[in-house]
Amino acid sequence: MSGFEPRVVAFLCRWCAAAGADLAGTNRLQYPPHAIPIRVNCSGRVEPQWVVEALKAGADGVLIGGCHPGDCHYVVGNYKTRRRVYLLRKVLEEMGIEPERVRLEWVSATEGGRFAQVMAEFVAELKRLGPLHEPGGPG
Amino acid sequence: MPETRARIGVFVCHCGKNIAGTVDVAKVAEQAARIPGVVYATHYEYMCSDPGQALLKRAIREHRLTGVVVAACSPTMHEDTFRKAAEEAGLNPYLVEIANIREQVSWVHSGPAATEKAVRVTRTMVAKVQGNRALRPAELGVVRRALVVGGGIAGIQAALDIANAGFDVILVERSPSIGGHMAQLSETFPTLDCSQCILTPKMVEVARHPRIRILAYSEVEEVSGFVGNYRVRIRKKPTFVDPSKCNLCGECARVCPVRVPNEFDRGLSTRTAIYIPFPQAIPSTYTLDVQNCLGILPLRCGKCAEVCEAKAIDFDMHEEILEEEVGAIVLATGYELYPKEAMAEYGYGTVPDVIDGLEFERLLSASGPTRGEIRRPSDGKVPKEVVFIQCSGSRDPEHHKPYCSKICCMYTAKHALLYRHAVPDGQAYVFYIDIRAGGKDYEEFVNRAMQEERILYIRGKVAKVFREGDKVVVWGVDTLTGKRVEVRADLVVLAQAVVPSPGTAELARKLRVACGSEGFLREAHPKLRPLEALTAGVFLAGAAQGPKDIPESVAQASGAAAKVIALLSAPKLAHAPEVAEVNEELCSGCGICAPQCPYGAISVDEVAHVNEILCEGCGTCVAACPSGAMTFRNVEDEQVLRMVRAALEVADVGV
Numbered sequence A: 001m002s003g004f005e006p007r008v009v010a011f012l013c014r015w016c017a018a019a020g021a022d023l024a025g026t027n028r029l030q031y032p033p034h035a036i037p038i039r040v041n042c043s044g045r046v047e048p049q050w051v052v053e054a055l056k057a058g059a060d061g062v063l064i065g066g067c068h069p070g071d072c073h074y075v076v077g078n079y080k081t082r083r084r085v086y087l088l089r090k091v092l093e094e095m096g097i098e099p100e101r102v103r104l105e106w107v108s109a110t111e112g113g114r115f116a117q118v119m120a121e122f123v124a125e126l127k128r129l130g131p132l133h134e135p136g137g138p139g
Numbered sequence B: 001m002p003e004t005r006a007r008i009g010v011f012v013c014h015c016g017k018n019i020a021g022t023v024d025v026a027k028v029a030e031q032a033a034r035i036p037g038v039v040y041a042t043h044y045e046y047m048c049s050d051p052g053q054a055l056l057k058r059a060i061r062e063h064r065l066t067g068v069v070v071a072a073c074s075p076t077m078h079e080d081t082f083r084k085a086a087e088e089a090g091l092n093p094y095l096v097e098i099a100n101i102r103e104q105v106s107w108v109h110s111g112p113a114a115t116e117k118a119v120r121v122t123r124t125m126v127a128k129v130q131g132n133r134a135l136r137p138a139e140l141g142v143v144r145r146a147l148v149v150g151g152g153i154a155g156i157q158a159a160l161d162i163a164n165a166g167f168d169v170i171l172v173e174r175s176p177s178i179g180g181h182m183a184q185l186s187e188t189f190p191t192l193d194c195s196q197c198i199l200t201p202k203m204v205e206v207a208r209h210p211r212i213r214i215l216a217y218s219e220v221e222e223v224s225g226f227v228g229n230y231r232v233r234i235r236k237k238p239t240f241v242d243p244s245k246c247n248l249c250g251e252c253a254r255v256c257p258v259r260v261p262n263e264f265d266r267g268l269s270t271r272t273a274i275y276i277p278f279p280q281a282i283p284s285t286y287t288l289d290v291q292n293c294l295g296i297l298p299l300r301c302g303k304c305a306e307v308c309e310a311k312a313i314d315f316d317m318h319e320e321i322l323e324e325e326v327g328a329i330v331l332a333t334g335y336e337l338y339p340k341e342a343m344a345e346y347g348y349g350t351v352p353d354v355i356d357g358l359e360f361e362r363l364l365s366a367s368g369p370t371r372g373e374i375r376r377p378s379d380g381k382v383p384k385e386v387v388f389i390q391c392s393g394s395r396d397p398e399h400h401k402p403y404c405s406k407i408c409c410m411y412t413a414k415h416a417l418l419y420r421h422a423v424p425d426g427q428a429y430v431f432y433i434d435i436r437a438g439g440k441d442y443e444e445f446v447n448r449a450m451q452e453e454r455i456l457y458i459r460g461k462v463a464k465v466f467r468e469g470d471k472v473v474v475w476g477v478d479t480l481t482g483k484r485v486e487v488r489a490d491l492v493v494l495a496q497a498v499v500p501s502p503g504t505a506e507l508a509r510k511l512r513v514a515c516g517s518e519g520f521l522r523e524a525h526p527k528l529r530p531l532e533a534l535t536a537g538v539f540l541a542g543a544a545q546g547p548k549d550i551p552e553s554v555a556q557a558s559g560a561a562a563k564v565i566a567l568l569s570a571p572k573l574a575h576a577p578e579v580a581e582v583n584e585e586l587c588s589g590c591g592i593c594a595p596q597c598p599y600g601a602i603s604v605d606e607v608a609h610v611n612e613i614l615c616e617g618c619g620t621c622v623a624a625c626p627s628g629a630m631t632f633r634n635v636e637d638e639q640v641l642r643m644v645r646a647a648l649e650v651a652d653v654g655v
Ligand SMILES: Cc1cc2nc3c(=O)[nH]c(=O)nc-3n(C[C@H](O)[C@H](O)[C@H](O)COP(=O)(O)OP(=O)(O)OC[C@H]3O[C@@H](n4cnc5c(N)ncnc54)[C@H](O)[C@@H]3O)c2cc1C
Pocket: B149, B150, B151, B152, B153, B154, B155, B172, B173, B174, B175, B177, B178, B179, B180, B181, B182, B185, B187, B188, B189, B190, B218, B219, B220, B332, B333, B334, B335, B336, B337, B356, B357, B358, B361, B407, B411, B414, B501, B502, B503, B504, B507, B541, B542, B543, B544, B548, B549, B550, B551, B553
């Protein structure tokens, strides 16, 4: 799949994952530029429908970044997310879409390094999976 | 549709070379200008500077902008700055969004890909702004009264500061008296002034203060509400003594037949079932500890009531539940020492002449069980050789607590010095890992102890402590010489790790305040917001937030009080308007959303209602609603989907 550059949307909780992404920046940690971040208040705000729409609109993968279990700014939002993502991945699988294309990661505000690493890993994984859409498909 | 009328302005910041060194800012502006609805796009060296803000304001007026995107640093840096500037130019601040092209683009990527991502990020935020509505923060009133939980020196200081600023304070203390651990101390480092002598006047001031209401022998049962408007349920246990009648004659305690370990002396003496914890106690009254009372019925005992001439003893007293409203809460629940059972290797809890630092304070105290003479618990002998072990349970991630308890180096030096004064022919040994004395005059104080004759500081760890005859044998290694050391001591004093007060986690849960991994109350930011919890309107003071000595506890308490005073002085509080909202036409009233809300902000009758003030804006309910009825202001589903499409658009980004 040489030359394939996946398109990615990353929904990042503002308290942890987005702050971790900012820290990666402050520390000048380089990582692949494929993901376009969309900041949300809490990973619990992320709706399965958004993820599905993103995949329909041309994304090869969607990342959801939230706070570590027990650390959600709103106490339990991330537990709800975990459950929703679990169900969503099952549905995707039934539709013939690799569930690995939707990734949920816990990244704290102090884990800049982890954020960069997650991004690198996810992009590598998507490269391995190849494009979700036919060339000239949606988008 | 908003986008037909939309007149968006895009401002791309160079941030000197921080952005412009990597991202082609002119290109980003040029690309933004092509987005339908964008009527103005430019780039500028420093958008946050005064001229940058002036540029923004001018453009808003001249181009009659209905929305603004500033492509710059993280929104955590300057979102406020630009929103305020926009407001000054007449644009609703909630129509301003930041595209983060520094932390999440220029600092982490390079080459044309960086510019491409900057274009996409900017587009995404333009898509968002096109769907934003003008919002106004909700305003709410403030109950001008504070609650302080915990009546140690930190709680006392906070209560006094707040009350002296003219606000009413409710001070809830779990035990029968305020004072906390400071009341148990003998003399205090580094000045060696008597603890009780400096504490008592403050306690009296609290008792006399017309604006402070002390609720001793009480605990917080439940907390609801939100900043400025908390409702608190307080459970006040019955003391069975009417403080307004009790004249402190003490006759009751003289006739009480019960003897139980005295908590104030940490079990080194006994007390009766009806007792006063210490003579200077505030509230100044006796308390009947019903758990240990033989029975308040005359048939069972009832001797105390018989002898009380003041008729202060009231066996009919009941537990009371008080409901109070407060605007702000200070948590000052202090600390406890690491429990005895946990230190089996040091014989603590099994060898009677192994005691902890607070027990030693009681032995040193002129009002303690030995009237200030150092006598060991087992046989009352004056110990001629005393071993002090620092870091007992601290800085030991494998077996005990990983952190430094901070105060032990100082109080051990104090203990060694005070012991030497009390027992001139005694010999003290101090085992330490290293000395941490980072405070004003602290290093000098420890040096005094180290240089004192007959105080021997041994650098090393103690491996074992055990009893042999009437001696307590201490085995350790002197890590400076590598030699094994054995001391046959008469008394061993452990500087036990400082841990949070029992019940801290439970209280934190009631208030939705976080605890750190070691159980201390967690501050909102370790550096920049050390006095407040993340829950708005809740502040932290003293050792409840982490090990602290008295000066630090007092300083933090005064700081927390200043924050409370500022909060209670505000004419109105503003609450962010970016919260959940119900579309009543779509809502089926199924009620799925309500239990999802961690703040109890949703009530459901025919349809759901969100209490705008209680809603903290997590959006969990929105994602849960099966009918699409629950929405989120300025993060509507439709908006997000438009953002997603903008992010992914294949259309040429021009790089
Ligand atoms: C052996 C020893 C010697 C020391 N010597 C010195 C010294 O010489 N100089 C010095 O500066 N510092 C010294 N310290 C430290 C000092 O004790 C603390 O800095 C100080 O007591 C902290 O005050 P605080 O109010 O935060 O906590 P505390 O003194 O622990 O007070 C907390 C109060 O809150 C109450 N409380 C707890 N939980 C609840 C609840 N859920 N509801 C209601 N009330 C509650 C408790 O009953 C208590 O009254 C020493 C400590 C030790 C262990």
